[in-house]
Amino acid sequence: MQEKDDLIFALDIGTRTVVGVLLEPTADDRLIVKASEVIEHKNRSMIDGQIHNVEEVATQVEKIKTSLERKCDTTLNKVGIAAAGRALKTVTGHCQLEFDNKREVTTSDVQTLEFSAVQNAQEKLVSKGDQAEGYHFVGYTLLQNMLDGMKLGNLVGQSGKKIEVDLIATFLPRIVIDSLLTVIRQADLEVDHLTLEPIAASNLIVPRRMYNFNLALVDIGAGTSDIAITKEGSIIGYAMVPVAGDEITEAICQSYMLDYHKAEEIKRKLLVEDKVEIKDILDQVTTVATSSVIKMIEDEVESLAQQIADEILSLNQQQPQAVICIGGGSLTPLLKEKLAKKLELPVNRVGVKDCQEVNEIEGTIDGVTETQSITPFGIGITCYKNNKQVNFIDIEVNGDLIHLFTLRKPKVSDALLAAEIDITALKPNPGLAISVEVNGDLKVIRGSLGTAGRLLVNGTEAELEDEISHGDQLTVELGEQGENAYGVIADVVPELPSRKIYINETEVVLEPIYYMNEKPVSADTELKDRANITYTLPQTVKEVVEQILEFPVEQIKKRKISYTFNGAEREYQYQNYRILLNGKEVSLDQEVDSGDHLSFEEVNKSDLKIKDLLDEVKVNSTINVTFNNQPVEVPLVDFQLLKNGKTAQLEDQIFTGDEIVYQPGTVQLNQLLSHINYELPTNINGRLIIEKNGQAAQLIEPLEDGDQVKIYVEDKRSDIKVEDSMKKKKKEGNSLERLQQRLQIKLLD
Known part of the structure; x- marks a missing residue:
């Protein structure tokens, strides 16, 4: 046997079956089915889309590989696969960047903003008890951009001071991919391309032009129901419900005492036969009308429809315009009607899609329905369209080995996200500023700007959007933090003149008086952030007494005695200090000037007598x-x-x-x-x-x-x-x- 490079091997490892198909490209970019193989798991080696027994699943994959090789007389080394999306998590992320001054927003600014928002989503993942290193970042979808509080479609080229972004980031557990890769290696294969089942299905049945509609694509398999939402030209998010066709099968098992495989056979006949023959575990044979079986499973179908509808509404934040169902579980009786009711949609807005109208594929897969063929065909289409994009690679980031999984050609930014390196740290980070209020006016002393970081790929300067390949070595030099601002009182107050006066014939220089947070300080006192600074130059006798002599002004005050004289009320006021300015008695409110002579005399007279x-x-x-x-x-x-x-x-x-x-x-x-x-x-x-x-x-x-x-x-x-x-x-x-x-x-x- 010889290897045929143009053949595409697509493998759909499902909860109940493993489907393999060989596709050959044509000159008009269509794919022709050359061979297919379907094998059911003998035991419950797959549960809810997750591999529980690697060896058994690997054995089934190896059987399919061998069968296809024999049918096409070729050797298969590479395979395209899809992860079912079990425990797929979508997390909203937010980030904002504020510039020192209003300026034009660059592409680099937006890249940093978006990737930082993804890291914000990673942090939320960790806050819920999950470890970020336990998940692969799958992709993100923008929800909104904002410039200075205003929503905009594109930030690049706009001018402002603050930019913000909200997005939905999707993460997939590493254990899902790791177990898939182990199965592929044990079957003596290597991964040609890896995608998500919702993406594979949407690539086949939802043309890119339909992404402008708000659609919910639901792939209902045996163990999981995978959901993708399209809106405004892109897929905005993914979700998964860990229930699907198996729950219906289990209900038939319990009601009629059947093993799993017998119950599966009966479930498939419900839409095509009026009666079914049932042989229970006691070998008792009875004939039951399919309408009775459908009525018996109605509660389970109701529950499945409710969970799918809840997840769609949670992810989409509103009812979609329509729902497209695929997968074997989508053929479950009553499911379409109940899902429409839960979403308050007309029944004709919930449809079951198959491959009959798909022009990109010619041929069928024996042993599965048309709708069950969508996922393996979608994997083949995705693999064909992305055959030059290796999306699972090993790289080094600052000497540490990183296993990187992406749904597109990997870039430097993907490596930094996987290595959990703070992308904003590449920007020059200014030191903390000091802001103070000086006599009611805001004053700011800025920290130093700092230096920008560097990105090197194999020793060469690189940007976030540069593509990387398997084995690349990335060196990340983070930017240096600028020094925090430092300042003293003299840095934020105006220069005030000093004056020379004489107090009790002693020369005194009147200097400005400074207060920080209502406490007296000197001009060289270090500033505190958000402090309230006040200053004054002594102008009056009162200010000289308080600020220069540090004498409590309340001790220099007028006293009064209230009495009556010949029936009339009178007051007698006297001051216990006599204040002389240039030889004349003055009040505390009198202003002083340079060269003035000020003197204080204590007045002992404090008693009022009748003779006074x-x-x-x-x-x-x-x-x-x-x-x-x-x-x-x-x-x-x-x-x-x-x-x-x-x-x-x-x-x-x-x-x-x-x-x-x-x-x-x-x-x-x-x-x-x-x-x-x-x-x-x-x-x-x-x-x-x-x-x-x-x-x-x-x-x-x-x-x-x-x-x-x-x-x-x-x-x-x-x-x-x-x-x-x-x-x-x-x-x-x-x-x-x-x-x-x-x-x-x-x-x-």
């Missing part, structure tokens, strides 16, 4: 007058000086709440005469004259301090002497001395 209150009032209880040229001290009538209703002295202290009463008192001329015991003469020759300060006066005339009073007879032109009155009093037995003591008066010399 009456400073401007002449407080006397007596007045001094002159009577007939003789000085006389006369007590005032009705004089009062009271504190809280009691007699007070001028030295008494006043406190808040005290009531002070002051009544100066008066004295009349007749009271003066009474005070000195002077009696007006009654037997006189002439007219009696009474004068005050040279003017005629009445006896009730009020007197004031310093007044001059005279009484005389006009005809005699002689003064009536006080001594005459005193002599008269002596005759009455009263001496002048005793009279003075009794009246408490003193004649002034």
Whole structure:
């Protein structure tokens, strides 16, 4: 036998059967079936699309290989296969990049953005308890691009400051691929091309032009139901439901006590026969109407339809426009109708597709239905179209061996994702900036830019989109982190002038005062990120006292005493320090200037006394007058000086709440005469004259301090002497001395 290079060997390893087909390309890019072989697993060596017994599956594959080689007289070394997608996981990823300034977005920016979003999806995979190295990255589909918060179709060439992307990344467990590769190696074959079953099927029955429709492609096999969603020109995601035709078969087994293979035979007859003959494990034979069997499996079909519908809605976020079903399980009775109901679609929007209308393939596969042929034919088509794209290769990344699986020609970016290297670290990373608020204005000190990383493939500079091959050696040099910003207070405040003044004759230079987070600092204090910086240059006496002398300004303040004086409320204020600016007393709000002399004097006076209150009032209880040229001290009538209703002295202290009463008192001329015991003469020759300060006066005339009073007879032109009155009093037995003591008066010399 000779190897024929143009033959394509496609192998579909399913849960129930292994299907192999040899296809030969034609000049018009069609494929002709040269031979096919179908073998059922003897035991349950495949469960839900996963290989559980590698040796048994490898034996079946080897049988198919040998049979096809014999039929076509050729030697087969390479094979195209597909992974069923068991535990296939789709995870959303998000990334945003923010530039220092608004600029044009480059292709490199978008590549970094998208691959970083895939790594974000990988991180989510790990956060759910899975290990990223346990999965192959299959591919991703963009959901949306955003530039400065606005959705755009393409970011390249746009100008902005922040770009964002959301995407769906798909991952496949390595164990699925590893077990497949082991089976292929044990069958003495090597993988020509590896794809996913949903991709293989869609390549055959969903033309690229139909990707603009929102379609759900469901491949219902024996163990799994694989799902792919198309929208807006591409497949946006994949999913898998771990239930399929086997659940229906198991229901028939349990209901009629049949082994698995007998139940499979009955299931295939449900749509083509009215009655089926059943022989149970006790060798009892009965005939049952297929309608009864269909009614019995209805609950299982309902459950299968519900799970498929739920997964479609979860992946698509809405009902699709239509559903295309393929695979042997899609022929299950009632499934199409129930799936349409679950998705709230018309029944004619859920269809079962077969190969009858596929123009790319000529021929059939014996032993399987048309719809079951879709996956193996799809594998063959995919392998033919991608025969120059080796998608499973071994490479080295910084000396570590990486097994890389891709669905397209592998690129440098695929290698970095598989090696879990942070793609953003290739960009120059600036150091952290410091932002502070200075007197209400935002100030930013930026860190240094850093250096960009390098990508080398076999020692040559490379880009993320460069293709790589088996055995390539990649060297990744990550970018260096820029230094974090550093700054001091002086870096963010304006230069302020200093002034020289004199405080108590000592020279003092007024410098700016700085605060960081309300604490005093110096100009060379290191800045803290997000700090609140304030500064001031002392302008007033108060600021000089507080900031330069560090003297509590509250100790230099006015005090007050509230009291009443003669019924009126009053306040007395005084300051305990006397502030002099250039020799003049000033307040704390007075501004200072260069060259000023400032001094502080402590004022001990802190008590308010009654005499302080009456400073401007002449407080006397007596007045001094002159009577007939003789000085006389006369007590005032009705004089009062009271504190809280009691007699007070001028030295008494006043406190808040005290009531002070002051009544100066008066004295009349007749009271003066009474005070000195002077009696007006009654037997006189002439007219009696009474004068005050040279003017005629009445006896009730009020007197004031310093007044001059005279009484005389006009005809005699002689003064009536006080001594005459005193002599008269002596005759009455009263001496002048005793009279003075009794009246408490003193004649002034």
